[in-house]
Amino acid sequence: MSDSSTESLNFIEEIIENDLKTGKYSQIITRFPPEPNGYLHLGHASSICLNFGLTKTFPGYTNLRFDDTNPSTEETEYVDSIKEDIKWLGFEWKHEFYASDYFDMLYDFAVKLIKNNLAYVDDSTSEEIAIMKGSPVQPGTDSPYRTRSVEENLDLFSRMKAGEFADGSRTLRAKIDMKHTNMLMRDPVLYRIKKAHHHRTGDKWCIYPMYDFAHGQSDSIENISHSICTMEFIPHRELYDWLIEKLEIYPSHQYEFARRNVNYTVTSKRKLLQLVTDNYVESWDDPRMPTISGLRRRGYPPSAIRNFCERIGIGKRENLVDIGLLEFFVREDLNKSASRVMAVLEPIQLTISNYPSEQTELLPIENNPEDEASGQREVPFSNKLWIEREDFKEVMEKKWFRLAPGAMVRLKGAYIVKCTDFKKDIQGNISEIICEYIPESKSGSDTSGINVKGTIHWVSQIHAATAEVRLYDRLFKVENPAAEEGDFLDYINHDSLQIISKAYIEPSLLDAELGQAFQFIRKGYFVLDKNSNSDKLIFNRTVTLKDNWAKVQGK
RNA sequence: UGACCGAUGGUGUAACGGUAACACAACUGUUUUUGGUGCAGUUUUUCAAGGUUCGAAUCCUUGUCGGUCAACCA
Numbered sequence: 001m002s003d004s005s006t007e008s009l010n011f012i013e014e015i016i017e018n019d020l021k022t023g024k025y026s027q028i029i030t031r032f033p034p035e036p037n038g039y040l041h042l043g044h045a046s047s048i049c050l051n052f053g054l055t056k057t058f059p060g061y062t063n064l065r066f067d068d069t070n071p072s073t074e075e076t077e078y079v080d081s082i083k084e085d086i087k088w089l090g091f092e093w094k095h096e097f098y099a100s101d102y103f104d105m106l107y108d109f110a111v112k113l114i115k116n117n118l119a120y121v122d123d124s125t126s127e128e129i130a131i132m133k134g135s136p137v138q139p140g141t142d143s144p145y146r147t148r149s150v151e152e153n154l155d156l157f158s159r160m161k162a163g164e165f166a167d168g169s170r171t172l173r174a175k176i177d178m179k180h181t182n183m184l185m186r187d188p189v190l191y192r193i194k195k196a197h198h199h200r201t202g203d204k205w206c207i208y209p210m211y212d213f214a215h216g217q218s219d220s221i222e223n224i225s226h227s228i229c230t231m232e233f234i235p236h237r238e239l240y241d242w243l244i245e246k247l248e249i250y251p252s253h254q255y256e257f258a259r260r261n262v263n264y265t266v267t268s269k270r271k272l273l274q275l276v277t278d279n280y281v282e283s284w285d286d287p288r289m290p291t292i293s294g295l296r297r298r299g300y301p302p303s304a305i306r307n308f309c310e311r312i313g314i315g316k317r318e319n320l321v322d323i324g325l326l327e328f329f330v331r332e333d334l335n336k337s338a339s340r341v342m343a344v345l346e347p348i349q350l351t352i353s354n355y356p357s358e359q360t361e362l363l364p365i366e367n368n369p370e371d372e373a374s375g376q377r378e379v380p381f382s383n384k385l386w387i388e389r390e391d392f393k394e395v396m397e398k399k400w401f402r403l404a405p406g407a408m409v410r411l412k413g414a415y416i417v418k419c420t421d422f423k424k425d426i427q428g429n430i431s432e433i434i435c436e437y438i439p440e441s442k443s444g445s446d447t448s449g450i451n452v453k454g455t456i457h458w459v460s461q462i463h464a465a466t467a468e469v470r471l472y473d474r475l476f477k478v479e480n481p482a483a484e485e486g487d488f489l490d491y492i493n494h495d496s497l498q499i500i501s502k503a504y505i506e507p508s509l510l511d512a513e514l515g516q517a518f519q520f521i522r523k524g525y526f527v528l529d530k531n532s533n534s535d536k537l538i539f540n541r542t543v544t545l546k547d548n549w550a551k552v553q554g555k
Numbered sequence: 556u557g558a559c560c561g562a563u564g565g566u567g568u569a570a571c572g573g574u575a576a577c578a579c580a581a582c583u584g585u586u587u588u589u590g591g592u593g594c595a596g597u598u599u600u601u602c603a604a605g606g607u608u609c610g611a612a613u614c615c616u617u618g619u620c621g622g623u624c625a626a627c628c629a
Contacts, residue, residue, distance in 0.1 A: 008569050008577095020616040035629050070628060126627050127606050135625050137557045171627055181558045183625055192627035234560060235624055258561085258622095269629095311578060313568045315561090318622060325579050335592060370592065401590065410588050443588065455588045477588045522589050 012050070012255055016058055016226060028060035028225045032086070032093070033215065035067045038269040039284045039291045040085045042305075042326075046260045049309035051228060052091040063222055064093035068100045071198035072372070079199075081284075085292040085327035089302050093221075099214045100200045102221055107161065109217060109247050110172055110190060114153045118140045118246055119190060121156040122173050126182050129171070132178070133186050138423050140178035140186045160193055163206045167193050174208075176242065184239045188212055216240040219252035227252050230259040231316065257314040262321050264474040265290045266482055280492055281475070287529075287540050288475045288496050299517055299527030299542030301337070304329040318482060325541050334525045334542065337515040338369045339374065341455040342412065343505040343539075344467055345523060347386040349432045350403075350458065352417060355383040359462075363443065365413035368519075377508050381414050386504045388522075391456045392433055394422070399552070401454030403433060410455040412521060416441035416448060457521045464504040467537035468531070469471055471498040479553040505537070512537065516533065519545075 016385045019025050030051040034040065040048075055062045064086065068074045097146070113119035119419040122129065134140035144334060148156075160170055172191040180186055190213040195206040209217075216239075219227045227240075244251055266272065274481050275289070282321050295305065307502055314322050330529075331391045341436035361381045367374040396404040403409050407419045417435035425431040441448040473496045481488040512528045513520065520526050529538040 003573050010568085014571085022595075024575090033629090037629085067629065073628080088566080129627080130625070132627055135557090137626085139557095140625090168627060183558090186623075186625090189627055194627080208627095210627075215629080232623060233561065235558085238559095256560085260567090263566090282558070311567080319567065322579070328579060331591090340589080369589085370589090399590095412588065414586095414588095446588090452588085454590080519589085519591085522591070524591095545589075546590050547590070 007382070011316075012226070012228060012257065012314065013057070015255065016054065018074075019225070020058060025225050026059070027393070028055060028058050029063070029223055030054050030060070030226055030228060031063040031065050031097075031219065031224050033065045033067045033218075033223065033229075034082050035070070035073075036075060036082060037070070037073040037076060038295055039081055041267045041297070042262055042265070042290045043259055043267040043294065044085075045089065045292060045305050046309045046312070047228070047230075048086060048089060048315060048316070049306055050227060050257070052086075052093075053310070053453045054068060054226070054228075055144070060225070061094035062091075063095045063097055063224070064516065065097040065099065065218060065222070067215060067218075068098050068198070068200065069209050069211065071194065071196040071208065074199055076199050080189045081293060084295075087357070088296060089292065089305060097218070097222065098200055099209075099218050099225070099395040100198060102214070102218055103201060103205055103209070105221060106214060106217055108212070110157065110209075110245060111154070112172065113190075114157060114172075115150060116246065117150055117175065119153070119172055119174050120148050120154075121153050121160070122146075122171050122187075122189075123169070126168065127271075130157055131188070133183065134178070136183060142178050143173070143187065145305050146175065146187070150171060157191075160191070160207050163195065165193055167195055169193060169227065174239075174243070176239075182235055182238050184235050185242070186210070190237060196510050205361055212236060212239050213243065215251070216243055216252065216254070217247070220244055220247075220250040223250050224252045229254060229256055231256045232259075256316070258316050258319060259526050260314075260321055261480070262290065262311075262314060262323050262326070263479040264323055264476050264481075266476070266488060268482065271482070271488055272292055274489070275475075278317060278489075287470070288472050297530060298540055299334075299525060300330050301328075301333045301517070304333045305540075308334075313449065323474070331525070331546070334519065335370075336370050338519040338525055339367070340365075340519045340521050341458055341506055341509055342379065343467070343503055343509070343520040343523065343526075344386040344388055344457070344459050345500050345503045345520075346389045346473075347504055348392065348415075348430065349461070350385045350387045350438045351434050352383045352385070353420065353431060353434055354436045357383050360384075360462075363413050365443075379506055379508070382460045384461040385411070386461055386464060387433070387457040387458045389430075390432065392419075392422070394430065401452075403435075403454075408450065408452045410441075410443075412455050412457050413443045415439070415443070416446075416450055416452055457523075459504045459506050461504075463507050465507050465510050465537070466502050467505050467509070467539055468505040469500040469526070469539045469541065471500065471541045472496060473498070503539075509537070 032051045052062045132141050171189045173187045176185045178186045242533045285297045287298035308326045362378040364376045392403040403419050415437040417437045421434040423432040477493045478491045481491040525542040526539040531539050532538045
């Protein structure tokens with residue numbers, strides 16, 4: 001994360017700076033409150049960087065709190081992945097808490113409301129409650145059970161807890177105002193009956209608090225000073241404050257920012273889950289997924305994600321951030337850190353007619369021109385090479401710097417060669433390129449005086465190893481699939497994964513380690529996939545290099 | 556028909572009543588044994604109309620447009 005001491009503050013930092021300056025707080029406490037019912041994604045990254053970043057710049061700390069009040073959708077598997085992802089992003093929480101830790105306290109809070117005639121047990125069905133709720137432009141009507149006595153409510157609520165009633169048969173509701181312009185203030189449901197097994201409390205409870213009766217109270221219990229959430233919770237703030245006031249507990253405050261949307265992807269848990277269950281992708285950590293685990297498997301460095309979140313900032317307006325900006329930060333990081341290697345993805349044979357067929361040389365080549373400390377490695381060279389099919393053209397063109405009959409190029413780290421001939425197979429496809437090399441043009445000791453415009457990568461045939469290479473493209477064909485007409489699945493890019501089952505790679509890559517980033521020269525950044533083994537190497541393309549030539553061609 | 560939130564280059568975010576800026580993108584040129592990187596430069600901006608003020612992106616009013624709210628989800 002960059003030093004932001006001289007940079008301007010976002011609106012939440014301004015609020016905090018002011019709170020600190022006026023002495024309202026001497027330190028701040030924030031929290032990151034995921035529900036363990038799915039994997040973390042790019043949208044969460046923004047919230048994580050915000051909440052944890054705040055307590056890096058200001059005195060205080062951040063808690064991790066799982067908002068686990070709905071046992072039917074939540075699982076320990078998700079808890080584990082969430083913790084792993086936060087750590088990988090580079091953040092540490094002070095306390096690991098669960099809303100379910102507070103179920104006893106929450107129950108007592110509810111009893112207090114009932115005693116103060118501020119909550120009642122309602123026997124209405126959910127349909128009836130929905131009808132009585134009215135609409136945004138229509139006031140609601142009071143439930144017939146709204147006037148029950150405190151004693152009866154106390155009795156009924158304890159029997160709800162004791163499991164005497166069926167799921168959905170009764171609820172506990174706050175007694176506020178059925179004509180309130182804010183729908184959430186129209187006697188919101190606080191507790192529902194749900195005889196479900198909870199991933200932490202087991203079968204102890206058969207009533208569970210709703211979000212509005214758990215989140216703010218958990219914030220208060222933890223003395224959270226600044227409870228930051230996304231804008232769809234703005235209407236909840238009034239209820240959040242009402243409950244804290246009536247319960248007379250620590251006054252946490254809620255602040256809202258606009259969730260970050262990124263183009264060419266989706267970040268709704270429901271949609272991501274559907275992509276996985278309907279097999280549009282392999283798994284939650286498929287490298288095409290915008291999940292943190294997907295980005296990690298794709299080879300995105302955590303620092304790139306942090307820089308991205310820092311750079312896009314936060315605001316309160318609708319937004320659609322360009323994924324290209326994230327890719328910029330990925331390239332920026334990897335350009336400095338990734339070792340350069342040579343790999344040929346779509347091979348064609350290049351034969352050097354004047355290089356002895358039995359001869360082999362080990363050529364020293366720099367590992368990273370951006371990092372002198374990275375040193376050199378030795379790459380074997382011989383008279384038969386694999387080069388990229390797209391680096392040859394049958395007829396020369398203007399501005400073409402690569403191979404064509406009569407043209408000369410530098411073989412990276414080796415010699416300058418001149419194309420003298422090429423062969424075609426029966427189908428008319430080019431099958432072999434014949435070149436002559438210039439012996440005195442050897443890299444590092446070039447006395448040929450020849451200057452060539454183009455340099456291409458290569459792999460020696462007899463020394464080459466092979467690997468599967470997976471090329472990824474964006475998962476959707478349109479910028480904002482969620483906003484498009486019809487089903488978002490209609491906009492899936494079915495060419496988002498291209499598998500090259502046999503690419504030729506230089507032998508040094510046999511020592512590649514999981515998580516190690518490479519630049520395949522002129523092709524992009526790649527990382528070893530977790531499913532690789534010594535029999536079969538698999539490389540994922542993290543991101544391409546910027547390609548000005550492709551841009552020129554496109555015009 | 557209501558309440559709430561918002562509107563600054565193509566995108567995202569600053570400017571806190573005093574010269575509209577930063578990053579990305581785009582475009583030039585340059586360097587380069589990666590058509591990568593680096594370097595130099597160019598283009599492009601305050602939703603509208605009124606008002607307050609010496610001075611408004613900023614404050615006020617009205618309008619327009621966009622978003623959110625009617626789960627026993629979070």
